Amino acid sequence: MSDQALLRIEDLHKAYHTHEILKGISLDVQEKEVVVIIGPSGTGKSTMLRCINLLTRPDQGHIWLEEIEITAPHVNIDKIRQRIGMVFQDFNLFNHLTALQNVTIGMAKVLKMSAKEAHEKGMWELERVGLVDRADHYPAQLSGGQKQRVAIARALGMNPHVMLFDEPTSALDPELIGEVLTVMQKLAEEGMTMLVVSHEMGFAREVSDRIVFMENGVIVEQGPPKQLFYQPKFERTREFLWKISELYGKDEEESSE
Amino acid sequence: MQDLAFLFSYLLQGLGVTIGVTIIALSFGFVLGIGMALLRVYGNKLASTLAAIYSTVIRALPVVLVIFILYFGISRIVDLSPFLSGAFALGFASTAYQSEIFRGAILSVPQGQMIAARALGMSRWKSIRYIILPQAIRIAIPAWSNEAAIVLKDSSLVYVIGVPEMLRRAEYVSARTLEPFIAFGVAALIYFILTFTTNRGLDYLERRYKLQM
Numbered sequence: 001m002s003d004q005a006l007l008r009i010e011d012l013h014k015a016y017h018t019h020e021i022l023k024g025i026s027l028d029v030q031e032k033e034v035v036v037i038i039g040p041s042g043t044g045k046s047t048m049l050r051c052i053n054l055l056t057r058p059d060q061g062h063i064w065l066e067e068i069e070i071t072a073p074h075v076n077i078d079k080i081r082q083r084i085g086m087v088f089q090d091f092n093l094f095n096h097l098t099a100l101q102n103v104t105i106g107m108a109k110v111l112k113m114s115a116k117e118a119h120e121k122g123m124w125e126l127e128r129v130g131l132v133d134r135a136d137h138y139p140a141q142l143s144g145g146q147k148q149r150v151a152i153a154r155a156l157g158m159n160p161h162v163m164l165f166d167e168p169t170s171a172l173d174p175e176l177i178g179e180v181l182t183v184m185q186k187l188a189e190e191g192m193t194m195l196v197v198s199h200e201m202g203f204a205r206e207v208s209d210r211i212v213f214m215e216n217g218v219i220v221e222q223g224p225p226k227q228l229f230y231q232p233k234f235e236r237t238r239e240f241l242w243k244i245s246e247l248y249g250k251d252e253e254e255s256s257e
Numbered sequence: 258m259q260d261l262a263f264l265f266s267y268l269l270q271g272l273g274v275t276i277g278v279t280i281i282a283l284s285f286g287f288v289l290g291i292g293m294a295l296l297r298v299y300g301n302k303l304a305s306t307l308a309a310i311y312s313t314v315i316r317a318l319p320v321v322l323v324i325f326i327l328y329f330g331i332s333r334i335v336d337l338s339p340f341l342s343g344a345f346a347l348g349f350a351s352t353a354y355q356s357e358i359f360r361g362a363i364l365s366v367p368q369g370q371m372i373a374a375r376a377l378g379m380s381r382w383k384s385i386r387y388i389i390l391p392q393a394i395r396i397a398i399p400a401w402s403n404e405a406a407i408v409l410k411d412s413s414l415v416y417v418i419g420v421p422e423m424l425r426r427a428e429y430v431s432a433r434t435l436e437p438f439i440a441f442g443v444a445a446l447i448y449f450i451l452t453f454t455t456n457r458g459l460d461y462l463e464r465r466y467k468l469q470m
Binding site: 053055078079081082084086088090092093094095096105106109110138139140141151154155158 | 374378
């Protein structure tokens, strides 16, 4: 099965000084699959995402994106990253650029599109996240939810083969989370391959194909949402899932069993 | 009254020198200052140390001394007019101060900006060029405006190597008319107008390009 995997992670290790964050993670993500990664904070979820686009160099292990081993020496990191869209917890929109320019700068400077082409595609990407009317606003003039949607449009503009979301709604006020999740759900329906670190259990249950539960630098358990919620192999998984559901998704409890 | 008109027009002939020296020194310091700031933040150990030493040494010297060294030292080897020696000397000095200004500004751009740029597939240099520097330069405007006023006033120092800028001319007039107060007063007025308009212009730029975060 791993032959067709779009993204393949094998025995990933990463330590900061003596503290081991990732202790041998292996994970395959198929094309069009939506995988949600959950786990207590400090268990290496974000570190794993950052290893995938080489913002962090793993100490050991291999990662393949399609046919390329991106952890091999001498790969062109910038080329690899163009294929991987990344959305950050705190948005990281470019403060000196408008929403539209945030989306087009990568197209213009990395993909070398003409100004006209970039403008058209930029507007189309903003349309996808429902923010055409905010094209000329600067990040400071946008709400958190709008910023995150621009950030998603910016990543989409590069035509990524996979999208990584690093706690995309954690920095948002509760009433703004929905608009971001809606955009992500739409993306999933359009067939985007997505790897999402998030504690939004509603999203995990309804949109994801698979939930991966990580703790202390290893994958404890993974499977389809139903299986993890109702027939987890480990008591620890159940405990964590339901605790998180209580905290983040108010209406989850009633709908259970 | 006629004397005053003559005085003005005589001093204003030195204005070109003052402005010329200032613009050359500031541009020179801007380009090299940004370069040195980049070396200090992003350069390897050696480059960053050398840039730091340059900045520390130059800032420890009186600007007049830098002018003397360049004029009497270097211009023996390279044929430089007093005007250019003075302008470059001020430029070398300003480089040190501007490198500190831009270094601070670059460091105050949030780290996530570089990470997001790299994640888009921009090379390190492109990230600096299109994401970090445009923000750093905006952040630097207030401090740079201050530096511009200092260089403008320091341009009067080139008179020590005989460049007939405004202050030098005011001195001539003072010696001839024996009315130092009027001669220097008019020079002071012209300097004030120059500095004031420069700072006003930069204030405008600062407001126009202010980064909201």
